[in-house]
Amino acid sequence: EVQLxxxxxxxxxxGRSLRLSCAVFGxxxxxxxxxxxxxxxxxxxxWVSGITWNRNTIxxxxxxxxxxxxxxxxxKNSLYxxxxxxxxxxxxxxxxxxxxGPHGFDHWGQGTxxxxxx
Amino acid sequence: DIQMTQSxxxxxxxxxxxxxxxxxxxxxxxxxxxxYQQKPGKAPKRLIYAASxxxxxxxxxxxGSGSGTEFTLxxxxxxxxxxxxxxxxxxxxxxxTFGPGTKVDIK
Numbered sequence: 001e002v003q004l005x006x007x008x009x010x011x012x013x014x015g016r017s018l019r020l021s022c023a024v025f026g027x028x029x030x031x032x033x034x035x036x037x038x039x040x041x042x043x044x045x046x047w048v049s050g051i052t053w054n055r056n057t058i059x060x061x062x063x064x065x066x067x068x069x070x071x072x073x074x075x076k077n078s079l080y081x082x083x084x085x086x087x088x089x090x091x092x093x094x095x096x097x098x099x100x101g102p103h104g105f106d107h108w109g110q111g112t113x114x115x116x117x118x
Numbered sequence: 119d120i121q122m123t124q125s126x127x128x129x130x131x132x133x134x135x136x137x138x139x140x141x142x143x144x145x146x147x148x149x150x151x152x153x154y155q156q157k158p159g160k161a162p163k164r165l166i167y168a169a170s171x172x173x174x175x176x177x178x179x180x181x182g183s184g185s186g187t188e189f190t191l192x193x194x195x196x197x198x199x200x201x202x203x204x205x206x207x208x209x210x211x212x213x214x215t216f217g218p219g220t221k222v223d224i225k
Contacts, residue, residue, distance in 0.1 A: 035214070044205065044216060044217075044218050044219045045154075045156075045162065045205055045207075045216040045219075046216065047207075047213055047214040047215065047216065050212070050214070059212040059213065060213075061213050062213065095161055095162075099209075100167065102150070102168075102209075103152065103167040103168055103171075103209075104150075104151075104152035104164065104167055104207055104209045105152070105154075105162075105164060105207070106164055106167070106173070108161040108162055108163075109161065110161055111161060
């Protein structure tokens with residue numbers, strides 16, 4: 001069974017950093033692109049960042065570019081999101097999602113909540 | 119960047135109703151579009167991929183159509199478990215973009 005399990009969320013002050021992790025199970029991690037998607041409280045879905053299976057392509061939303069860094073460790077079946085210079089508007093539930101080849105996201109984690117507040 | 123719009127933003131419907139949601143892209147995206155259902159407190163779930171292909175395990179009352187810039191998600195006979203928010207997602211180019219969502223609730 002495919003599973004993605006996020007961790008690392010919490011309450012953090014503006015300007016500080018946080019690192020999210022996503023552990024994956026049930027599929028060959030290094031065959032697939034993986035992404036982060038977030039959802040602010042009561043709002044819609046926002047794509048944040050993605051990384052290809054071989055790390056050849058990494059992309060970010062403009063809203064996080066220069067502050068967030070996506071990475072993956074294929075040996076550990078894990079995806080990461082290093083978030084620096086956090087802002088109140090980064091407050092959201094952060095999901096990791098597996099990309100199904102050319103067909104969008106077929107599996108999602110349950111999310112980890114990041115709250116940026118003083 | 120490709121902008122995605124959805125209409126309506128919300129709708130009220132009854133069990134058994136036929137429901138259609140439209141998603142429009144600001145430029146052509148071929149059929150690189152998926153539809154997602156999200157219930158409160160839950161992760162999104164993919165219903166349709168490649169604009170019109172039904173995700174395995176999803177009831178056949180859900181269908182998708184369209185190509186280029188205009189897409190539709192149709193629920194042929196709304197069931198109680200279908201009350202949720204629906205999003206489209208284009209994944210032809212970065213940044214990937216979701217539509218703003220359509221909330222379907224009970225009339």
